[in-house]
Amino acid sequence: MAPIDRHECEWVREHLDAFLDGADSDLAAGDSERVARHLASCAECRAESAFAQRVRAGLRGMEMTAAPAAVIERAEREIGSTRGRVVALRPRGGMRRWAPAIAAAAVLVVVATWSERSRRAQAERVAVEQAAREAAVAFAYLNKYAQRTGDIVEADVIGRRFVAPVEKAMEKTGVAETKPSPDES
Amino acid sequence: MSREFRRLADEHGGRIYTLALYLLGRREDAEDVTQEVLVRLWRYRDRIDPARTRAWVAQVTRNLVIDVSRQKRMRAAVFADGADMEETVAASVDASPDRAVMNGELRTALEAAIARLDEPYRSILVMREIQDYSYQEIASVTSMPLGTVKVYLHRARRRVRDVLRTGAHDGAD
Ligand SMILES: [Zn+2]
Numbered sequence: 001m002a003p004i005d006r007h008e009c010e011w012v013r014e015h016l017d018a019f020l021d022g023a024d025s026d027l028a029a030g031d032s033e034r035v036a037r038h039l040a041s042c043a044e045c046r047a048e049s050a051f052a053q054r055v056r057a058g059l060r061g062m063e064m065t066a067a068p069a070a071v072i073e074r075a076e077r078e079i080g081s082t083r084g085r086v087v088a089l090r091p092r093g094g095m096r097r098w099a100p101a102i103a104a105a106a107v108l109v110v111v112a113t114w115s116e117r118s119r120r121a122q123a124e125r126v127a128v129e130q131a132a133r134e135a136a137v138a139f140a141y142l143n144k145y146a147q148r149t150g151d152i153v154e155a156d157v158i159g160r161r162f163v164a165p166v167e168k169a170m171e172k173t174g175v176a177e178t179k180p181s182p183d184e185s
Numbered sequence: 186m187s188r189e190f191r192r193l194a195d196e197h198g199g200r201i202y203t204l205a206l207y208l209l210g211r212r213e214d215a216e217d218v219t220q221e222v223l224v225r226l227w228r229y230r231d232r233i234d235p236a237r238t239r240a241w242v243a244q245v246t247r248n249l250v251i252d253v254s255r256q257k258r259m260r261a262a263v264f265a266d267g268a269d270m271e272e273t274v275a276a277s278v279d280a281s282p283d284r285a286v287m288n289g290e291l292r293t294a295l296e297a298a299i300a301r302l303d304e305p306y307r308s309i310l311v312m313r314e315i316q317d318y319s320y321q322e323i324a325s326v327t328s329m330p331l332g333t334v335k336v337y338l339h340r341a342r343r344r345v346r347d348v349l350r351t352g353a354h355d356g357a358d
Binding site: 013048051052061064065068 | 187190194198199203219220221295296310332343345349
């Protein structure tokens with residue numbers, strides 16, 4: 001029998017796990033054959049391969065641990081107690097996906113109406129539109145971010161990033177002052 | 186809402202808890218993280234692509250685990266790196282890994298070996314081998330390219346074998 005090439009052993013060890021991936025394997029066909037050929041002739045690597053397979057089987061055989069019932073109950077209670085605290089970024093149901101666009105459109109419509117009513121300078125109208133655009137971007141960003149990370153977006157974040165820019169622009173243009181009072185008709 | 190919540194908790198609770206438990210090593214911490222992920226899952230349920238829920242759950246769990254670990258280290262508390270599990274298992278792996286493997290102590294030995302892995306090896310190995318996440322899902326959870334995930338996984342498996350072979354001693358001190 002030819003002496004074992006230790007470099008070949010090392011190469012095979014490097015690629016053994018990829019080889020054992022079988023159907024999932026990224027190994028090129030030639031490399032796969034190279035591993036198989038070496039295993040056929042090297043008892044040590046064959047033992048390593050058998051050990052690797054046993055470890056894999058052992059890992060695969062490990063079961064997931066169910067979440068304790070008490071934890072699920074705690075989560076349920078928390079949801080029940082804080083439902084009103086969290087701001088829904090989008091309306092319920094299938095409209096959710098469109099909410100940022102709808103919100104942006106709504107802001108623009110309102111802005112257009114206000115601008116018409118107040119007949120303010122062009123620059124001020126632009127400022128409000130800019131704020132509306134920023135708000136829409138903030139809205140979209142929040143949705144995207146929240147979806148990615150699962151972080152809870154609290155009301156004050158909405159306030160700071162969504163409402164405040166519009167309010168600020170409204171103040172600038174004096175739109176806020178034109179809000180009709182309840183006894184006005 | 187109770188029934189729908191229970192359904193979500195049944196479907197994902199074990200996955201969340203198992204990952205948190207392997208990553209944190211301490212039951213109470215894993216329970217806290219699981220509770221928080223379940224709450225978030227409920228709040229975001231309509232916004233999560235159903236095909237991505239498994240990955241979403243793992244990603245949020247992992248992020249929270251990282252937060253918890255960071256807080257713990259800041260408070261200079263013992264960061265659970267599986268030291269408890271290692272102790273339990275040191276004896277069984279000590280003398281002969283093969284004996285441990287053969288007399289049915291493989292599971293405990295494997296838990297100890299997993300506890301010795303650093304991130305992201307530990308997450309990737311647990312997600313792939315124990316939780317049956319696809320490579321693609323793991324890539325999305327860890328924000329790594331697919332090829333990198335596979336390389337990490339191969340290294341993680343090799344490291345597990347090394348730990349099983351040499352016992353829990355090397356690098357322990
Ligand atoms: Zn060899």
